[in-house]
Amino acid sequence: MKVWSSDDKEYLDFVGGIAVNCLGHCHPKVVIAIQKQAQRLIHVSNLYHIEPQIKLAKLLIEHSFADKAFFCNSGAEANEAAIKLTRKYAKNHLGYDRYEIITALGSFHGRTLATLSATGQEKFQEGFEPLVPGFKHVPFNDISALKKAITKHTCAVMLEPIQGEAGVKMPSEGYLKEVRQVCDEHGLLLIFDEVQTGIGRTGKLFAYEHFGIEPDIMTLAKGLGGGVAIGAMFAKEHVAQSFQPGSHASTFGGNPLACAAAIATIETLLEDGIIMDNCKRMGKYFMKQLERLKKEFPSIIAGVKGLGLMIGMELTKPCTSIVNSCFEQGILINCTAGNVLRFTPPLIVTEKDIDRLIDVFEDIFGEIA
Ligand SMILES: Cc1ncc(COP(=O)(O)O)c(C=O)c1O
Structure with a gap:
């Protein structure tokens, strides 16, 4: 502390x-895991299977709704991957003109151009226009505004289950469940940005577990590596399939060192x-x-x-x-x-x-x- x-x-x-x-x-289990891994292998590239990456993916999948994992280096990158996967899935399954993602006002999804465009706060966007098209923002906790925002172009809804940068804004009773329902009715994907809420922060490994629903895609970063930079995107099998080898990648994503730190972090968190x-x-x-x-x-x-x-x-x-x-x-x-x-x-x-x-x-x- x-x-x-x-x-x-x-x-x-x-x-x-x-x-x-x-x-x-400097939790000793994380420090030792990093030291051991550094002596063994630091980087090889994703041209090869990376043992700690597979172990980490299995560990998180075992404890979540997801079937597949993609690793990167930060929250913004994880969300960028989620946006790309969503667009690819929409093209494959919904139609060529289904690309629009609805996000919430007050949200924060990162500082790359696409995640900045997804972010529902103008103060972060000012001066970086033109933004990436294909995002629409609605007030958080307003289900009728969300319903009204859906058009023939919509393919997904992306939310933080609890908005962090907006000032720890809680979802109102039943809101996230209703969002899930609306997504199901309209064939939209639900993406949860758990970059801040994930990895035990809210008292459960992932915040969605509090609300009796599951997203189709979830992103993580921050606490995942216990201090070491790592991000991740998780998805259900039928969604993940839209990424084929070559669709998306990251040189450092899921490298042995970061994954060893993340395994030690998750195992320590869940231990007893x-x-x-x-x-x-x-x-x-x-x-x-x-x-x-x-x-x-x-x-x-x-x-x-x-x-x-x-x-x-x-x-x-x-x-x-x-x-x-x-x-x-x-x-x-x-x-x-x-x-x-x-x-x-x-x-x-x-x-x-x-x-x-x-x-x-x-x-x-x-x-x-
Ligand atoms: C909910 C949420 N998503 C995404 C990000 C961006 O993460 P990073 O700074 O690792 O790119 C943050 C960072 O504060 C965040 O709180």
Whole structure:
């Protein structure tokens, strides 16, 4: 949970590399896995079968809805792959003019041109126009807006089950189930961007498991490698078939080193269920403490939301100065959407760590109030 600056100041890390360091910093199992793999083989290219890549694919498929995996190096690349697979699938199965993907306002899907175009936030797009055509944005949690946006060109809906960069925006009760239903009725694919919500972050390995539905395609990155860069796209067999050898590729995607780190991360997360259980318990404890703080400082805190250890606290004012005050007091937190403090700590966070943060908040908010 801790990092130290070059002048030896200690920081308690509630950012966790923005939902990357799910096992904390330098977890011994991940470190050893990387060391061993580095001594054995670092890179060979996807011209050959890569043993750790196959093992990782099997591990994740065993624990998910998916039948096939594609590995890359980041969340944007994983989403780029999902967009390409969707277009190819639509051409093969739905018709040549079915290319449009509906995404949500407030979403964040990455910074390559296609994923930026999929992203429903103009502030990230400004200056990079013309954007890639074929994306339509509708308000999150508005099922009738989604239905109205479907045209004869639509082929898929792409959503984050919980919107991260929008300020930890939760789906309303039944929304994701209705989205699945609408997709089924219209023959559309459902893509879940679980780059931020995946790998245990919400208390289940994947966030979709909370909502009683399955997507057709899912993307992962962030926590997958426990700190090492790796991204992945997962799909059901009938969808995955639209990628044939040569359709899509990545030089470094699924390299032995990154896959060894990811295997160690997933195995450690799932081992005995201790860490996942900690995530659920600490998530509840954290929310309870923040709710208590909200009652104490109603003029400063507008709301608390989240699931597991993906938590947002909405303030009534911009939150940059709070992030800076915490930094001065040796605590790392993050501000998103202007006025939402976002907490994505390692899933090993303890009550003591949370209490320390709450004490610091008491001081800062007390002073402001
Ligand atoms: C939901 C979501 N999708 C995609 C991305 C992009 O991931 P990356 O920065 O690894 O390209 C992010 C990054 O914050 C994200 O939160």
